[in-house]
Amino acid sequence: MRSEDVPRVRLAVIGNADVGKSALTVRYLTGRFIGEYRSNTDLLYNKTITLNGGLTEVEIVDVYAGNADDFPIEQVLWADACMVVYNITERRSLNYATKCLGEIKALQNGPSAYLIGNKADLDHLREIPEKEGAALAAAHSIGFCEVSVAEYTPILSKAFEKLIIDSRAQPQKQIRKFSVSKMLGTLMGSSGYGSSRNLAINQGTVIPCHKGELHKTRPLKRRQGFMATSSL
Numbered sequence: 001m002r003s004e005d006v007p008r009v010r011l012a013v014i015g016n017a018d019v020g021k022s023a024l025t026v027r028y029l030t031g032r033f034i035g036e037y038r039s040n041t042d043l044l045y046n047k048t049i050t051l052n053g054g055l056t057e058v059e060i061v062d063v064y065a066g067n068a069d070d071f072p073i074e075q076v077l078w079a080d081a082c083m084v085v086y087n088i089t090e091r092r093s094l095n096y097a098t099k100c101l102g103e104i105k106a107l108q109n110g111p112s113a114y115l116i117g118n119k120a121d122l123d124h125l126r127e128i129p130e131k132e133g134a135a136l137a138a139a140h141s142i143g144f145c146e147v148s149v150a151e152y153t154p155i156l157s158k159a160f161e162k163l164i165i166d167s168r169a170q171p172q173k174q175i176r177k178f179s180v181s182k183m184l185g186t187l188m189g190s191s192g193y194g195s196s197r198n199l200a201i202n203q204g205t206v207i208p209c210h211k212g213e214l215h216k217t218r219p220l221k222r223r224q225g226f227m228a229t230s231s232l
């Protein structure tokens, strides 16, 4: 199959600071947990996956939240689907997820969504009952699960698969405002799982980007010597 024939899905992972968006994205893409990230910008990942027996190119923007509670409208408009993440030990993060889901719902022809409550291993610190997350998701007719990205969590892949499938069921966006396909330039290693030196995404790429760069159609300049371990 030619690469231009492979269907592409664009995902945005959004949520408050520190809910585990980067950890969750990397866990999904590599199967590995990286405990500490130091990033002050959005990160854009690309990987071709096999889904339902066919190939799908997945682009994921891991949205840097900072300390602001702003809704990341540019990234959401770019995306076909949003993974909305909160931390079960922090009510503020559920409030922010609620706000985001409301904003997504208000968009005409907006992206589909899925709600994830992360850090389920910290049950003793829980502020959000699981049924509250489930009720919020049900109110928006979207999927929901709790995960602990810090632990082996096969349900995470199922959640992404559902989100990708749901996004395909949405009508195609009439106007694609941005294209980032040419931005994907920094190879993060080839063999992936098992390398102890690099965080390598198998057959994938990751680049740091600013939300404004999602609008650009010209290729990003390659960032030379970019190492995931030093940048994620």
Ligand SMILES: Nc1nc2c(ncn2[C@@H]2O[C@H](COP(=O)(O)OP(=O)(O)OP(=O)(O)O)[C@@H](O)[C@H]2O)c(=O)[nH]1
Residues within 6 Å of the ligand: 015, 016, 017, 018, 019, 020, 021, 022, 023, 024, 034, 035, 036, 037, 039, 063, 064, 065, 066, 118, 119, 120, 121, 122, 147, 148, 149, 150, 151
């Ligand atoms: N206990 C526990 N800690 C987690 C889990 N997932 C992530 N963390 C930790 O939560 C902290 C924040 O994780 P990040 O992935 O950087 O969170 P983020 O949402 O990307 O944060 P920003 O980049 O600031 O928006 C890190 O110290 C992670 O190790 C989890 O499932 N359980």
